[in-house]
Amino acid sequence: xxxxxxxxxxxxxxxxxxxxxxxxxxxxxxxxxxxxxxxxxxxxxxxxxxxxxxxxxxxxxxxxxxxxxxxxxxxxxxxxxxxxxxxxxxxxxxxxxxxxxxxxxxxxxxxxxxxxxxxxxxxxxxxxxxxxxxxxxxxxxxxxxxxxxxxxxxxxxxxxxxxxxxxxxxxxxxxxxxxxxxxxxxxxxxxxxxxxxxxxxxxxxxxxxxxxxxxxxxxxxxxxxxxxxxxxxxxxxxxxxxxxxxxxxxxxxxxxxxxxxxxxxxxxxxxxxxxxxxxxxxxxxxxxxxxxxxxxxxxxxxxxxxxxxxxxxxxxxxxxxxxxxxxxxxxxxxxxxxxxxxxxxxxxxxxxxxxxxxxxxxxxxxxxxxxxxxxxxxxxxxxxxxxxxxxxxxxxxxxxxxxxxxxxxxxxxxxxxxxxxxxxxxxxxxxxxxxxxxxxxxxxxxxxxxxxxxxxxxxxxxxxxxxxxxxxxxxxxxxxxxxxxxxxxxxxxxxxxxxxxxxxxxxxxxxxxxxxxxxxxxxxxxxxxxxxxxxxxxxxxxxxxxxxxxxxxxxxxxxxxxxxxxxxxx
Ligand code: FBP
Numbered sequence: 001x002x003x004x005x006x007x008x009x010x011x012x013x014x015x016x017x018x019x020x021x022x023x024x025x026x027x028x029x030x031x032x033x034x035x036x037x038x039x040x041x042x043x044x045x046x047x048x049x050x051x052x053x054x055x056x057x058x059x060x061x062x063x064x065x066x067x068x069x070x071x072x073x074x075x076x077x078x079x080x081x082x083x084x085x086x087x088x089x090x091x092x093x094x095x096x097x098x099x100x101x102x103x104x105x106x107x108x109x110x111x112x113x114x115x116x117x118x119x120x121x122x123x124x125x126x127x128x129x130x131x132x133x134x135x136x137x138x139x140x141x142x143x144x145x146x147x148x149x150x151x152x153x154x155x156x157x158x159x160x161x162x163x164x165x166x167x168x169x170x171x172x173x174x175x176x177x178x179x180x181x182x183x184x185x186x187x188x189x190x191x192x193x194x195x196x197x198x199x200x201x202x203x204x205x206x207x208x209x210x211x212x213x214x215x216x217x218x219x220x221x222x223x224x225x226x227x228x229x230x231x232x233x234x235x236x237x238x239x240x241x242x243x244x245x246x247x248x249x250x251x252x253x254x255x256x257x258x259x260x261x262x263x264x265x266x267x268x269x270x271x272x273x274x275x276x277x278x279x280x281x282x283x284x285x286x287x288x289x290x291x292x293x294x295x296x297x298x299x300x301x302x303x304x305x306x307x308x309x310x311x312x313x314x315x316x317x318x319x320x321x322x323x324x325x326x327x328x329x330x331x332x333x334x335x336x337x338x339x340x341x342x343x344x345x346x347x348x349x350x351x352x353x354x355x356x357x358x359x360x361x362x363x364x365x366x367x368x369x370x371x372x373x374x375x376x377x378x379x380x381x382x383x384x385x386x387x388x389x390x391x392x393x394x395x396x397x398x399x400x401x402x403x404x405x406x407x408x409x410x411x412x413x414x415x416x417x418x419x420x421x422x423x424x425x426x427x428x429x430x431x432x433x434x435x436x437x438x439x440x441x442x443x444x445x446x447x448x449x450x451x452x453x454x455x456x457x458x459x460x461x462x463x464x465x466x467x468x469x470x471x472x473x474x475x476x477x478x479x480x481x482x483x484x485x486x487x488x489x490x491x492x493x494x495x496x497x498x499x500x501x502x503x504x505x506x507x508x509x510x511x512x513x514x515x516x517x518x519x520x521x522x523x524x525x526x527x528x529x530x531x532x533x534x535x536x537x538x539x540x541x542x543x544x545x546x547x548x549x550x551x552x553x554x555x556x557x558x559x560x561x562x563x564x565x566x567x568x569x570x
Pocket of ligand 1: 095096097098099167187188219220221268269270330404405442
């Protein structure tokens with residue numbers, strides 16, 4: 001074999017030149033943990049900050065043990081742990097969609113637990129926990145996954161643990177593997193699962209009557225798991241948005257070069273528009289829709305289409321621009337008032353008539369449901385193209401969410417704008433292209449921000465477990481002032497929401513706040529971006545060099561930072 005061929009073969013199985021180098025990347029560590037090479041355990045103490053929601057009284061009854069233990073108070077570092085805890089057996093799992101940095105949570109956790117405690121990985125997410133698919137994670141495993149993207153080391157799934165049989169399976173797994181703690185690395189729904197499990201496993205699980213600790217870690221590219229002042233962002237958001245912003249920047253460059261297309265780009269992010277807002281701030285396209293603003297202004301589908309068409313016409317008539325980019329948040333459809341009312345009715349109908357609906361021939365299903373809708377919703381339903389109706393009737397995910405990633409909103413909008421222009425401004429050229437950026441961004445190699453953030457989240461999770469805590473979500477705040485590990489009581493975040501046609505405990509999704517600084521900055525610039533090509537190309541993710549320490553623009557603006565650079569460990 002030639003030297004080059006041998007070199008190429010050595011790059012197989014996650015050993016590209018990039019992957020080999022990135023594993024050696026030094027990670028900044030919060031000063032609370034001491035040195036980066038040998039982080040030390042810390043203890044936590046209740047701060048004066050106590051969390052509550054509109055449903056706290058009901059939550060205190062249902063989650064009596066965890067609420068009594070935590071008092072719903074936020075925990076902050078209280079200094080170095082006086083003694084070293086050993087012999088704990090901790091199982092960690094990924095839950096929900098993948099997000100860059102998950103592997104580093106495991107690495108930070110492994111480092112904090114050290115050689116005198118055991119870290120087990122759960123294969124295949126919550127389902128793997130039910131099935132008892134656990135294995136020990138070695139130091140070599142941790143070395144091989146450090147700073148790598150994806151959740152492939154363990155795998156993930158979206159199983160919601162809710163039935164008595166499932167809870168019993170979890171108990172059996174805890175007993176069989178002699179577990180002291182479970183770590184759930186997931187989004188809002190998964191951390192709700194963590195709160196429920198923390199209460200269930202609080203006591204009486206082991207022979208001596210003690211319980212199993214449960215700690216959550218905040219993951220999701222959607223960025224909708226945030227707690228102002230306590231949790232700046234979920235991990236994976238920075239990496240995903242930088243990948244999408246690079247792609248959007250490339251497309252913007254193409255529009256300006258080939259001078260002929262309007263590109264409609266739908267961006268993942270579920271209900272919240274954080275991803276779309278961040279990509280807009282980075283790439284500065286002509287038009288960006290923000291779902292939360294659409295809901296606030298009660299914009300109808302027709303009004304949104306009219307706004308896009310007006311911008312298309314204005315660009316053509318004033319500067320003869322026949323091109324542009326429109327960013328569309330994945331969950332937009334749920335925020336358009338008349339669509340929201342229709343979806344709510346559909347959710348209830350599909351939950352209550354599940355068997356009868358399933359028994360219908362596929363072609364007969366729309367008519368079956370349409371007959372049960374209110375008059376207004378039935379009329380709207382009848383006006384929608386078949387490709388949208390099909391997706392509105394598709395299965396909800398296991399948490400009861402409409403699978404918005406499957407709805408081609410970008411196609412719907414561009415079809416409607418084309419029809420509108422045909423009637424109102426037929427002389428304006430309108431050739432379109434459509435994109436959906438989602439899966440491309442979830443498993444890329446983490447940015448330095450996500451790599452450092454997740455490493456410190458892992459250290460925080462480990463320190464909370466060694467400190468005997470349960471029912472908390474780890475966080476790192478103060479990202480521009482050194483980084484501070486802290487713990488948020490999960491029960492303090494719980495609300496009651498209607499899902500699957502019934503009331504359930506949930507952690508409310510953090511949506512874009514239209515009066516927050518990030519949105520206000522966007523509003524102050526968007527007219528200029530619509531009128532001319534002012535886009536910027538943020539380029540690929542950079543792990544070395546001047547842009548490496550950049551943090552999400554939305555986070556920096558909303559936190560009142562005076563620069564874009566994070567300063568963990570400084
Ligand atoms: P999480 O909330 O579980 O992190 O999911 C993120 C996400 O990527 C959403 O943006 C998207 O709507 C959904 O997952 C897609 O789900 P799936 O991977 O099941 O297709």
